[in-house]
Amino acid sequence: MAGSLLDEVREVARGWRWTRRPLVPRSAERWQEDHEPHEFPTSWARTAAAKAVREGILRFGFRPLVWNETEPAVEGVDNLESVRPPVIFVANHASHVDTPLFLCSLPKTWRERTAVAAAADYFFDVWWRAATTALVFNTFPIERSGGKRATLTARRLLEEGWNLLVFPEGTRSKDGWVGRWRHGAARLATEHGVPLIPVAIRGTYAAMPRGRSWPRKGRMPVSVRFGRALWPGDGEDFGSVSRRVQQELARLWDEDATNWYASLRRDAEGRTPSLAGPQAAGWRRMWASSRPLPRRGRGKVWR
């Protein structure tokens, strides 16, 4: 006998895990089709109405929140003055706080034309997560496994004049240092003739590493440092472009940790610290990366 509609909806919602990631029965995993996944539509998130809502959420929700829970320092925004959209921002990635921190660090005119590449299998696995991130951060799905369709939307967005934020590591760092670096962003830039802007994000691993859903107490210092636009050279292959971006990002880290001139000197001497961190035991690497950034500003007057 038929139950109530609510019972039936509940049964389906529970059975198909509406609020969670859908799962495949173990014995069926080997029979799963290797098909091109259906892409969650995100074009609605780039309409004027969605942009207005997003701006409100970022400006009046995330900015006060992030700026209240951490102590951000934003540098190098002036580098954006010398370029015009579309560009591809390339940043290291260690925390969920990176995206809101980055977007809120951008000037409004840039922010409202910037879309964020997000892992299709993580952010677009269930409809509510996909819709929320698309609305709030203007995300679009990107297949981490690569393949023909992996960057279809990214290409379309570049053609439409959107800036992209890409985290070439494809995932948040496990130990705070930069992990495997993928070349997709450099390839896009090479093929579309757009510049890459490296962005060094520091301190977010210490503030809110993997596994945390809220920043640590004590307003940990974090920093966002924009680098200069790097244009792919004529006939330059994307691998070479990608290496240049990594190198510049490493220099930006160094600049953020020391100062501009010192970082230039070390770069010239080939002594820029590696983004991959020290070659040491795991705990030491994590120990180093989880050390909070020194606080900036004047410091205490009374000692």
Added chain:
Amino acid sequence: MARPGFVLEVDERTPPLLVHEGEGFRVQKFPLGSRVIYPPDSLPGIKDVTGAIRQALLNPSNSEPLTELMKPGMRLTIAFDDISIPLPPMQTPDIRGRIIEQVLEVAARRGVDDVKLVVANSLHRRMTASEIKRAVGERVFRSFWPNDLANHDAEDPAALAYVGQTDRGEDVEVNRRAAESDLLVYVNVNLVAMDGGHKSVPVGLGSYKSLRHHHTVHTMLNSRSYMDPTHSALHDSCARMGRLLASNGLRIFTIETTLNNETFPKPFGFMNKREWEWSLADQGTYLAAKRANDKSPPRIRREVFQRIASPYGVTGIHAGETEAVHAQTMVNVHRQQLVEVDGQSDVMVVGLPYICPYNVNSIMNPILVQCLGLGYFFNLYRNKPVVRPGGAMILFHPVPWEFHQVHHPSYVDFFEEVLSETNDPAQIEAKFEQQYATDPWYIHLYRNSYAYHGVHPFYMWYWGAHAMDYLGDVIFVGADRKAVRRMGFRTASNFADALEMAEETVGRSPRITYLHAPPLALAEVR
């Protein structure tokens, strides 16, 4: 590349599974560890069906091309499968019509004037004019109906020809026009492994005199199963009859077709899919369809279901000598339906859909439900049944006490008179079959109305004889208690109760296997 069929083991990740229950459906949680047999994915259909038909006619197996078999002045008969297959009926144009058109084009080119078309309806009800038109297409229908296109009449002595006896003493009597033709072209749709081959002509165009030799309790008990013609006494008998026809000079040009598993059209497309692959839209459609269906009056519900036409793709078209053709057909059927299953289980679960071969545009009465469950679904195996000897079978179906008065008049009496006395197929066969088979009123209704033959409910009961003999318990979930009790089975109000009832037969920790069909799967049990 279509994925093969496989056996799922239910774990905590498994969503509830779709279960058909007559003119309804539900999703049902199965106990952890239960096995579920899924058919292979639907195979891609042939894109150029017209071209494939032409190729089959030009390059037949073990036969000259059709063009060479036709000559002016000859008698040509084209027989074709009736409305009992495929299920659900396929979307138009029906493959039978497409093939018949090409056969007729060859005949027209070769100057054949004497052409008759016969529906091979055997002892089934006659097809109505509109049903025939749907099957053969408007062009064929307009050219031949009603004089040269008709239903086979298995009770018209003038229209039957006695061919002789097989070496086992089986009488062979078939449609006279077919038997006396220079060429009989048989157009088949092979939905399951039971269909086609020598079963087409001796059964489809046969009479009670012929059918009584193989539609018996004995052959059913000796067919393991009748979905495996190589181990089926039923098919052995049909083959002997078919060979007798050939040895008597009847030239049969067989054209067999196979279909893929695209059983349900939109919006019921979710029924073709594996549940964990249902998209949000599929889940929404399921909820909406179920709600609308449950809330609809039974009449509307039936109307909606009976209007379903399957978007089947054609996976194979083969023509030529019957046995050579059928061997290729069986390969195609197995390619689409065969699933390897490791070992038997204690309990077999099936969800019976709204349709079986004998209730197209009609009502599935309790005897047909029994036939579908204990006959067709139980026999969807090769080697060994899915369930162990003495195991239990749980069937989902409401089994309404309801009969189509025009189509199934003898079923009403069979249910009231015969089953109230005994459920034993052998006793029924011995005591009642002859009386029903020769009853003048049933014969009159079969010939002049749209009734199934008087003996047909007996055959439906025999169809389940192997399962009745083999199983320890048969439990219907959510069924009409009186109707189920009349048939000698038991009823449970829900699946949990059914499993608890089955404990009496199979113990407390039974191994459960759910045959997830339709789309159809044929279990190869090792």
